[in-house]
Amino acid sequence: MxxxxxxxxxxxxxxxxxxxxxxxxxxxxxxxxxxxxxxxxxxxxxxxxxxxxxxxxxxxxxxxxxxxxxxxxxxxxxxxxxxxxxxxxxxxxxxxxxxxxxxxxxxxxxxxxxxxxxxxxxxxxxxxxxxxxxxxxxxxxxxxxxxxxxxxxxxxxxxxxxxxxxxxxxxxxxxxxxxxxxxxxxxxxxxxxxxxxxxxxxxxxxxxxxxxxxxxxxxxxxxxxxxxxxxxxxxxxxxxxxxxxxxxxxxxLGIRRRGVEIVACPTCGRIEVDLPKIVKEVEEKLKGIEKPIKVAVMGCVVNAIGEAREADVGLACGRGFGWIFKKGKPVRRVEEEEMVQALLEEVLGHDGEGKV
Ligand code: SF4
Known part of the structure; x- marks a missing residue:
């Protein structure tokens, strides 16, 4: 502190x-x-x-x-x-x-x-x-x-x-x-x-x-x-x-939080999806949110469970599919093409203000 x-x-x-x-x-x-x-x-x-x-x-x-x-x-x-x-x-x-x-x-x-x-x-x-x-x-x-x-x-x-x-x-x-x-x-x-x-x-x-x-x-x-x-x-x-x-x-430094904090893995040879594209899209779509929300986007399951547990909402990608985590618990299995949309739904809720 x-x-x-x-x-x-x-x-x-x-x-x-x-x-x-x-x-x-x-x-x-x-x-x-x-x-x-x-x-x-x-x-x-x-x-x-x-x-x-x-x-x-x-x-x-x-x-x-x-x-x-x-x-x-x-x-x-x-x-x-x-x-x-x-x-x-x-x-x-x-x-x-x-x-x-x-x-x-x-x-x-x-x-x-x-x-x-x-x-x-x-x-x-x-x-x-x-x-x-x-x-x-x-x-x-x-x-x-x-x-x-x-x-x-x-x-x-x-x-x-x-x-x-x-x-x-x-x-x-x-x-x-x-x-x-x-x-x-x-x-x-x-x-x-x-x-x-x-x-x-x-x-x-x-x-x-x-x-x-x-x-x-x-x-x-x-x-x-x-x-x-x-x-x-x-x-x-x-x-x-x-x-x-x-x-x-x-x-x-943990002094102030504002808006969405995105934790993304650096990517490596294990990756199965186009993670930079997913992160960019998520970042863009969540730009205006003022609520402090931590979102983890991980390329594979290796670190995903741990990171997702720490985040408010997490996405762990696999080959052609992914798991959405909320407060450390898996809540949805999603196909690759619906990953971003599903993640956004979990973060934003229906009012688009951030429901987490
Ligand atoms: Fe590689 Fe998976 Fe770690 Fe991302 S989460 S850097 S894909 S091992």
């Missing part, structure tokens, strides 16, 4: 982060924020995939102007991502966003950061302090020569202490470097010192398998150590994939 680090709880709109709240899954839109329809459509897809907080980039005037519409129509709290332009932080809060993300290192003078904090306090807006290797303060870069874990940690502690000194506690911190080991070290140093909730992720993880592995290793290790109150997987991909990967990481 993973012991989560004890953190204070903060509130981003109606979503709680930290304390006893579940690890929150968040993502960021990849659309131009000012293209309101496109952005809202992506937000809707992310919401359906299980995203709970959404961040939108606010690099230009037209993006600020679009914010009230986006906030009004978003099913989840909206966080404005602000860099270099403090005036957009004020105007985003005016537009009704529930949170803002700033990297104090690129906002400018400390007085300006403080003014943003005071305004967030007045408006009940949460702040994420972003500490990234790419936007570290000059003095820390001079002190350490490069953006190492210690420098990232010092920057994060420095700003957290300032925020608290200014009487503001509704904030979380993210410490992100693209180097997995530095990232883990910096988060560990910070976690030992404070009870500030942490947003975790590996920035610029990249594309495809490499990006997913890098994120899974970095985020997975931190979560295993009990660190992380909200997660964003950053991939050069459709953000919906980020949400799916985030849930897969949380699920594999």
């Amino acid at each position: 993973i012991q989560r680090r004890k953190t204070r709880q903060i509130q981003v709109g109606w979503v709680k982060v930290g304390g006893s709240a579940p690890v929150v899954v968040q993502s960021m839109t990849s659309t131009k924020t000012h293209k309101v329809e496109e952005t809202l459509q992506q937000i809707k897809r992310l919401w359906e995939a299980g995203c709970e907080l959404i961040r939108v980039a606010v690099p230009h005037e037209e993006d600020v102007i679009a914010l009230p519409d986006i906030v009004r129509n978003s099913p989840m709290p909206v966080i404005a991502d602000i860099h270099f332009a403090p005036s957009y932080a004020f105007r985003s809060m005016e537009a009704g966003v529930h949170g803002i993300r700033i990297n104090p290192g690129n906002i400018g003078k400390e007085e300006i950061v403080r003014e943003i904090v005071e305004e967030a306090k007045r408006k009940g807006v949460a702040i994420r302090i972003g500490v990234n290797s790419g936007s570290l303060e000059k003095d820390l870069l001079e002190k350490y020569g490069h953006p190492c874990a210690q420098a990232l940690f010092e920057s994060a502690i420095r700003w957290s202490e300032k925020f608290e000194k200014w009487g503001f506690y509704n904030f979380k911190v993210s410490i992100k470097g693209s180097d997995v080991m530095e990232n883990i070290k910096a988060n560990l140093l910070f976690a030992k010192e404070t009870d500030v909730p942490l947003h975790i992720g590996i920035t610029e993880a990249g594309m495809g398998t490499k990006g997913i592995v890098k994120s899974s290793v970095g985020i997975g290790i931190l979560l295993y150590l009990g660190i992380g109150d909200t997660v964003r997987v950053s991939l050069t991909d459709d953000p919906v994939v980020e949400v799916e990967v985030a849930y897969a990481i949380l699920q594999s």
Whole structure:
């Protein structure tokens, strides 16, 4: 059982982060924020995939102007991502966003950061302090020569202490470097010192398998150590994939379950059916189910009985036929052509909502 680090709880709109709240899954839109329809459509897809907080980039005037519409129509709290332009932080809060993300290192003078904090306090807006290797303060870069874990940690502690000194506690911190080991070290140093909730992720993880592995290793290790109150997987991909990967990481550590978890055998020479095709079809058909259900699809009887016993519903394939298991008990013998349909019936029930 993973012991989560004890953190204070903060509130981003109606979503709680930290304390006893579940690890929150968040993502960021990849659309131009000012293209309101496109952005809202992506937000809707992310919401359906299980995203709970959404961040939108606010690099230009037209993006600020679009914010009230986006906030009004978003099913989840909206966080404005602000860099270099403090005036957009004020105007985003005016537009009704529930949170803002700033990297104090690129906002400018400390007085300006403080003014943003005071305004967030007045408006009940949460702040994420972003500490990234790419936007570290000059003095820390001079002190350490490069953006190492210690420098990232010092920057994060420095700003957290300032925020608290200014009487503001509704904030979380993210410490992100693209180097997995530095990232883990910096988060560990910070976690030992404070009870500030942490947003975790590996920035610029990249594309495809490499990006997913890098994120899974970095985020997975931190979560295993009990660190992380909200997660964003950053991939050069459709953000919906980020949400799916985030849930897969949380699920594999037993932290959160959402949707159908498919256990499938890797296949070998004993196989008698086209298992990849069956798994793909089952996965596709069960995509929208939110209920946490474990489904095992096994190529032959060797491991099927054991796996099927552990799963809610299992399919053990033989030559030209298969057995459907439910909660460890065989319930139906099915011919090859009806395997998928029969499995789906057992998982979904008649209402299609998941009857297990
Ligand atoms: Fe091979 Fe059967 Fe194991 Fe699948 S379940 S990998 S087919 S032995």
